Amino acid sequence: MHQKAPRSTFPFDARAEVILANSDPASARVREISLYGCFLKFPISLSPGTPAFVKIFTESETFEAGGTVIYSQPDVGFGFAFRDIKPHFLAVLQQWLALARKNYESQAS
Numbered sequence: 001m002h003q004k005a006p007r008s009t010f011p012f013d014a015r016a017e018v019i020l021a022n023s024d025p026a027s028a029r030v031r032e033i034s035l036y037g038c039f040l041k042f043p044i045s046l047s048p049g050t051p052a053f054v055k056i057f058t059e060s061e062t063f064e065a066g067g068t069v070i071y072s073q074p075d076v077g078f079g080f081a082f083r084d085i086k087p088h089f090l091a092v093l094q095q096w097l098a099l100a101r102k103n104y105e106s107q108a109s
Contacts (some may be wrong), residue, residue: 008034008035008036009032009033009034009039009104010032010033010034010097010100010101010103010104011031011032011100011104012030012031012032012033012038012096012100013029013030013031013044014029014056014057014058015023015027015029015030015053015056015057016028016029016030016040016056016057017054017055017057018040018042018052018053018054019052019053019054019055020046020050020051020052021051024084025055026044027044027055028040028041028077029041029042030056031077031101033051033056033093033096033097034097035093035097036052036068036081036082037067037079037080037081037082038056038079038080038082039077039078039079039080040054040077040078040080041076041077042077042078043075045072045074045075045078046069046078047069047072048069048070048071048072048073049068049069049070050068050069050070051066051067051069052066052067052068052080053065053066053067054066054067054080054082058096060098061092061095061096062092063089063092063096064086064089065082065083065084065085065086065089066080066082066083066084067080067081067083067084068080068081068083069081091096
């Protein structure tokens, strides 16, 4: 009998901005989030390894972090690994994750 590994990514819906080197912010949408990164719905294909800066917005909080594209789904979006999170933003992320986990578990039961 296999035990399922605890889920580390959770559904999450929030407005975001993606900032690539030498470009203006581009709108995106967060679809999943974890302590280590997120999946962003984004109309432009980005290559794995592309560095970027992401800002995520909810009604009451903002999160931002530098990081790297880790995989891309053409015409859908990309997986983003957080690499540089300041302590204040880490606290925001942990708060969002606790809420996302609670919402996910209440819908799963």
